[in-house]
Amino acid sequence: MVKLENMKNISLSDSVINLDHGDPTAYEEYWRKIGDRCTVTIRGCDLMSYFSDVNNMCWFLEPELAEAIKELHDAVGNAATEDRYIVVGTGSTQLCQAAVHALSSLAGTQPVSVVAAAPYYSTYVEETTYVRSGMYKWEGDAWGFDKKGPYIELVTSPNNPDGTLRETVVNRPDDDESKVIHDFAYYWPHYTPITRRQDHDIMLFTFSKITGHAGSRIGWALVKDKKVAKKMVEYIIVNSIGVSKESQIRTAKILKVLKETCKSEAENFFEYGHEMMKNRWEKLRGVVKESDVFSLPKYPEAYCYFFGKTLGSYPAFAWLGTKEETDLVNELRRHKVMSRAGERCGSDKKHVRVSMLSREDVFNVFLERLANMKLIKSIDL
Numbered sequence: 001m002v003k004l005e006n007m008k009n010i011s012l013s014d015s016v017i018n019l020d021h022g023d024p025t026a027y028e029e030y031w032r033k034i035g036d037r038c039t040v041t042i043r044g045c046d047l048m049s050y051f052s053d054v055n056n057m058c059w060f061l062e063p064e065l066a067e068a069i070k071e072l073h074d075a076v077g078n079a080a081t082e083d084r085y086i087v088v089g090t091g092s093t094q095l096c097q098a099a100v101h102a103l104s105s106l107a108g109t110q111p112v113s114v115v116a117a118a119p120y121y122s123t124y125v126e127e128t129t130y131v132r133s134g135m136y137k138w139e140g141d142a143w144g145f146d147k148k149g150p151y152i153e154l155v156t157s158p159n160n161p162d163g164t165l166r167e168t169v170v171n172r173p174d175d176d177e178s179k180v181i182h183d184f185a186y187y188w189p190h191y192t193p194i195t196r197r198q199d200h201d202i203m204l205f206t207f208s209k210i211t212g213h214a215g216s217r218i219g220w221a222l223v224k225d226k227k228v229a230k231k232m233v234e235y236i237i238v239n240s241i242g243v244s245k246e247s248q249i250r251t252a253k254i255l256k257v258l259k260e261t262c263k264s265e266a267e268n269f270f271e272y273g274h275e276m277m278k279n280r281w282e283k284l285r286g287v288v289k290e291s292d293v294f295s296l297p298k299y300p301e302a303y304c305y306f307f308g309k310t311l312g313s314y315p316a317f318a319w320l321g322t323k324e325e326t327d328l329v330n331e332l333r334r335h336k337v338m339s340r341a342g343e344r345c346g347s348d349k350k351h352v353r354v355s356m357l358s359r360e361d362v363f364n365v366f367l368e369r370l371a372n373m374k375l376i377k378s379i380d381l
């Protein structure tokens with residue numbers, strides 16, 4: 001029998017729990033313990049100008065943040081920062097749209113096809129369809145994509161929703177019209193072993209999923225090509241005339257503290273995050289094993305250069321499947337658990353995406369409900 005702790009939370013016992021969004025509140029406890037070391041004081045007269053550094057092509061990027069980003073990637077070893085432009089965005093959501101815009105505007109013919117291998121991060125669909133741009137067109141699943149002409153492949157690794165490690169699947173190496181955006185939102189040591197220093201043309205990162213500070217809305221892109229970086233900057237200027245300085249300053253401060261903790265045994269954030277995720281995954285796998293109707297992907301172990309040992313992967317989302325012919329998102333809903341439908345991610349009704357980053361009490365209620373679930377056959381085949 002799997003032991004589930006802290007189950008008796010009266011306020012949660014009957015309410016709907018939302019594990020549809022990946023709201024990363026799991027890390028609040030850690031930052032509470034860090035206390036005032038991350039506190040930033042901003043006076044009324046501070047940070048008033050639109051401009052941060054007029055000598056930088058990305059003139060709305062705070063130098064302090066640029067420095068903190070480079071130092072963190074250096075300390076973790078997950079991405080190359082040299083000979084690259086850093087573009088800051090209001091979350092990597094804005095940067096993904098800026099990158100799609102930039103690559104499309106530089107393409108010879110339009111609309112440029114945009115694809116991602118299923119199951120994919122469902123927000124890519126909204127990002128590429130919502131404004132009905134004539135410059136690019138969402139073409140869905142990259143597996144089997146064979147349309148001629150310019151295209152952009154979005155590669156998410158580790159992948160949201162299924163946690164797998166990904167590379168491009170379209171692969172037209174000699175084609176000038178083939179472009180790739182690498183979304184590395186989850187390429188951090190608490191989620192996956194750091195097996196190499198990534199070195200691609202456009203790499204996206206988000207503050208949201210490293211430390212859990214999604215509310216600050218900060219992301220950054222590491223971009224090799226000056227023309228692409230310039231177009232991305234233009235997009236952000238038109239879209240929001242830059243990015244909140246308050247957020248950038250707070251992010252810089254927290255990233256610096258985060259980097260310092262990498263050297264500490266007792267306070268290492270990644271160690272803390274890794275242990276927490278590992279623990280949650282073990283509990284979830286225990287419930288799934290006993291249920292006999294659910295399934296989860298298996299992940300290979302790999303040597304992590306950050307931790308200096310062989311480790312497993314503990315993704316930020318669980319890609320939960322069922323062996324029964326049932327509409328899983330509705331079944332979970334019946335048991336007061338909101339999740340993201342597999343169909344929204346280009347997959348099927350028998351899969352859902354469940355956030356692993358909720359607060360501990362919510363996560364435990366989820367496990368309890370999952371353990372008690374009896375599925376009803378609801379798909380007509």
Ligand code: PMP
Pocket residue numbers: 022090091092093094121156160183185205206207208214217218219
């Ligand atoms: N990419 C992926 C793969 C994500 O999961 C997320 C967050 N859910 C984002 C980008 C966007 O992150 P944000 O806008 O919060 O920086």
